[in-house]
Amino acid sequence: MNIQQFYQQAANVSLNASLASFIPPIIILTLGVLVLPNGNIILFILPFLLYSFFCYQSYLLNKERSLGIHPYHLVKELEFTSLLDQQNLLFSFMPAPSLRMVFFHTTGQYGGELKDVEYSGYRWFLPYFADKRLPRNYGLYNDQQQLLATFKRKGRKMIVMDSEEERIITLLWSNHKVCLIEPSHTKIEIDSAALYIDSKYYNEQGSMIARVRKGLMPLEWGKVFKDSNTPVLSFDKDTTLQEKMIIFSSLIFQYSYSNH
DSSP: OBHHHHHHHHHHHHHHHHHHTTHHHHHHHHHHTTTOTTTTTHHHHHHHHHHHHHHHHHHHHHHHHHHTSOGGGSOSOOSOOOGGGOSEEEEEEOOOSSOEEEEEOTTSBEEEEEEESOOOGGGGGSOHHHHTTSOEEEEEEETTOOEEEEEEEETTEEEEEETTSOEEEEEEEETTEEEEEESOOOEEEEEEOGGGSEEEEEOTTSOEEEEEESSOOOTTGGGTOOOTTOOEEEEOTTOOHHHHHHHHHHHHHHHTTTOO
16 A cells, blocks of 8 residues: 555545435434424534535545655655664554554555554444543554554553563653653653644653654655645654654554544
């Protein structure tokens, strides 16, 4: 999958949502005319119609983005394909019970995902406040859907494990700080602007190890990423694997339930 195919999938999801949201109004109109013959039935169907309208607009937007990418600009082969070896990653979202973050290389090629490990059917119908009370597991996958790490979250605590189920670190989040309970008690500072438009991550020595920004990308990337607000995750060249896992766990805390 590349970014062009992602836009097409996002368009299809929005179109299906737009069509599906027409079903409740039809049912309500059919059954409600006899109950509310004075015209108040519009108050019940208006939210569905508005939702259908906005979904259809999203379909048109993503369809336009997909068609706006010239195949010439999509590089088919990368020199480095490992997700954890990349210094810059862009990400967007697909539907999920709480999180499905899709990563792309700067060339527009699919890099991997950070998402719910389990997609149990009942979770799609649980209200957020109920689902948040359940222990949740997230997985970091590469472009071949191979598991790189598992993030087991319970409240503000998160255990990070590798693909062999060996514990890497245990994290405890508090406001804009993260404490590494194991194997050390070091802290990571997070300096975030409103709405996470610009988030900077600093280690205890005061060095910036990573950054997440929106609304700012090189013009060259704009040839394949048609959404100028696509978030960009950048790692410092000296950022360690352990520190990268902390950043990915931070993305889980910031974006789960907020954009899915």
